[in-house]
Amino acid sequence: MKSWQPPQRDDRENNTAASIHQPSTDRLVKSLSRRSFGRRFGLFLAGVGMSSAIAACANTGTPTSTADAGADAGAAKPPIELTLVSYAVTQAAYEQIIPKFVEQWKQEHNQEVIFNQSYGGSGSQTRAVLDGLDADVVALALALDTQKLEDGGLIEPGWETEAPNDSIVHKSVAVIITREGNPKNIQGWEDLTRDDVQVVTANPKTSGGARWNYLALWGAVTQKGGSEAAAEEFVTNVYKHVPVLPKDAREATDVFYSRGQGDALINYENEVLLAKQKGEDQPFIIPEATISIDNPIAVVDANVDKHGTREVAEAFVAFLFTPEAQREFAKVGFRPVDPTVAEEFASQYPPVETLFTVSDLGGWDTIQEKFFKDGAVFDQIQAKIGK
Numbered sequence: 001m002k003s004w005q006p007p008q009r010d011d012r013e014n015n016t017a018a019s020i021h022q023p024s025t026d027r028l029v030k031s032l033s034r035r036s037f038g039r040r041f042g043l044f045l046a047g048v049g050m051s052s053a054i055a056a057c058a059n060t061g062t063p064t065s066t067a068d069a070g071a072d073a074g075a076a077k078p079p080i081e082l083t084l085v086s087y088a089v090t091q092a093a094y095e096q097i098i099p100k101f102v103e104q105w106k107q108e109h110n111q112e113v114i115f116n117q118s119y120g121g122s123g124s125q126t127r128a129v130l131d132g133l134d135a136d137v138v139a140l141a142l143a144l145d146t147q148k149l150e151d152g153g154l155i156e157p158g159w160e161t162e163a164p165n166d167s168i169v170h171k172s173v174a175v176i177i178t179r180e181g182n183p184k185n186i187q188g189w190e191d192l193t194r195d196d197v198q199v200v201t202a203n204p205k206t207s208g209g210a211r212w213n214y215l216a217l218w219g220a221v222t223q224k225g226g227s228e229a230a231a232e233e234f235v236t237n238v239y240k241h242v243p244v245l246p247k248d249a250r251e252a253t254d255v256f257y258s259r260g261q262g263d264a265l266i267n268y269e270n271e272v273l274l275a276k277q278k279g280e281d282q283p284f285i286i287p288e289a290t291i292s293i294d295n296p297i298a299v300v301d302a303n304v305d306k307h308g309t310r311e312v313a314e315a316f317v318a319f320l321f322t323p324e325a326q327r328e329f330a331k332v333g334f335r336p337v338d339p340t341v342a343e344e345f346a347s348q349y350p351p352v353e354t355l356f357t358v359s360d361l362g363g364w365d366t367i368q369e370k371f372f373k374d375g376a377v378f379d380q381i382q383a384k385i386g387k
Contacts, residue, residue: 077111082309082316084115085135087122089274089333090295094139096328101319105312113312121248123208129154135300136313139169142208143296144364154302162299162314164321169297170334172270173352174216176285177256184263188287189220192264193237200262202252203245204371204378210249211372213266215361216291218371223356224289236381245387268293273333273348289354295334 086094094117102113118125118133122141129135130152138155140146149155160167178186184197192199202210217238221231243261246252256265272282297317304310319325326338330345342349361367371377 075110077109079112079114080309080312081114081116081307082312083118083134083136083303084139084316085118085125085129085133085137086139087125087141088119089270090139091117091119092274092332093328093334096331097320097325100324100328101316104319105315113316121250123248129300134303134307136304136307136309137297137299137316139295139297141293141295142212142364143294143358144211144368145208146296146298147364149298149300154300155298156301159298159301160296163297163317165337167296167298168294168337169320170295170326170329170337172268172293172295172334173286173355174212174290174293175267175269175272176287177265177267177272178283178285179263180283182283182285186264186285188285189217189234189238189289192217192241193234194241197241197264198243198262199238199241199264199266200252200256201242201245201266202249203247207246207248207252209268210252211367212268212291212293214371214378215358215367216266216287219291219356219361220287220289220354223354223360232377232381236384239381239387240385269335269349270333277332286350286352288352289356290352292352292355292357294357 084094084098098115098117102115105111105113118128118135120128122145125133125138126140126145126148129138129149138146138149143160146155146159150157150159163169176186176189176192178184184191184194186192186197191197201213204210204214214235217235218231221234222228226234244255246255249267252265253267253271255261267284269284269286272284275282297320299310299313299317301310304313321338323338323341326336326341327344330336330341330348335349336342336345358364358367362370369376
């Protein structure tokens with residue numbers, strides 16, 4: 001087992017939902033044909049880092065003019081709006097990344113990009129987009145939420161192949177947070193079954209994020225060679241020590257810290273590292289076997305074609321995979337997917353002995369059917385323990 005204390009960082013984040021710069025009410029509607037994002041990604045990377053002049057962030061006024069515009073230079077083009085909808089803890093990274101992209105786009109296209117940003121819980125953000133929030137790009141906590149937008153007809157099938165790394169833009173891992181000094185000497189998942197340990201985790205039926213917690217427990221058995229029956233028994237024993245099931249991760253955190261309930265909180269490495277940057281030292285354990293929490297990015301096809309923003313939306317998504325953007329994710333607690341940047345931050349993100357993925361457990365469709373639909377394994381476990 002590894003007990004990890006994250007290094008000090010100075011970045012700050014406001015985790016509350018926010019909407020910056022309200023969208024225009026008379027947006028240009030233009031139907032564009034779907035382009036292949038992958039074909040242009042290599043060309044986009046070639047242009048990264050070429051900007052030499054400073055352009056102001058889209059939300060801070062008129063950008064500084066550049067003396068040497070890029071390939072699309074000429075008469076200044078009208079500003080274009082782009083709406084990013086993401087989940088709360090990504091805000092600190094995007095506040096650093098967006099101005100860098102705005103600067104580059106201005107240099108290469110002589111056009112200002114005005115970003116509208118919305119941050120909140122991944123599930124609520126998904127519902128908001130389905131209900132009409134006009135996102136051009138969505139960065140949600142799990143692919144299952146993005147699939148809901150596909151099912152709703154907003155994102156075309158095959159979105160996973162439209163960006164590098166199967167559209168996974170950054171990662172984290174499931175960890176165990178303990179009380180100060182770790183008085184119960186918790187060292188791994190197996191300690192969560194002890195009679196003297198109470199566990200806090202959200203309800204995976206109501207919290208998408210809590211599904212990662214459940215899957216981490218299940219995979220800690222099956223991915224180490226244990227049987228499905230052994231995994232069910234182990235997970236059942238853990239949930240026997242979960243006195244309440246908060247509806248979401250935020251409420252679970254409140255139960256653990258504000259109400260002082262429980263000896264261990266199942267959470268995500270990036271949350272702990274972000275809290276550390278805010279001066280909140282949370283001791284935590286990275287178990288020997290845990291799940292890779294893979295966070296996707298996607299262009300919302302129906303909306304970018306309606307808004308005429310496909311080109312800039314796809315360019316922004318591509319920019320997120322560059323080392324420049326990946327470093328910003330790494331600074332606020334996310335494991336970068338760029339190998340070079342991952343090496344730079346190796347001391348902050350120790351390797352996991354047995355790191356498994358959703359694919360190793362059958363993929364989200366199988367997982368949803370097997371574990372979380374009504375009457376599936378999780379409900380059966382709850383019935384066994386009388387909850």
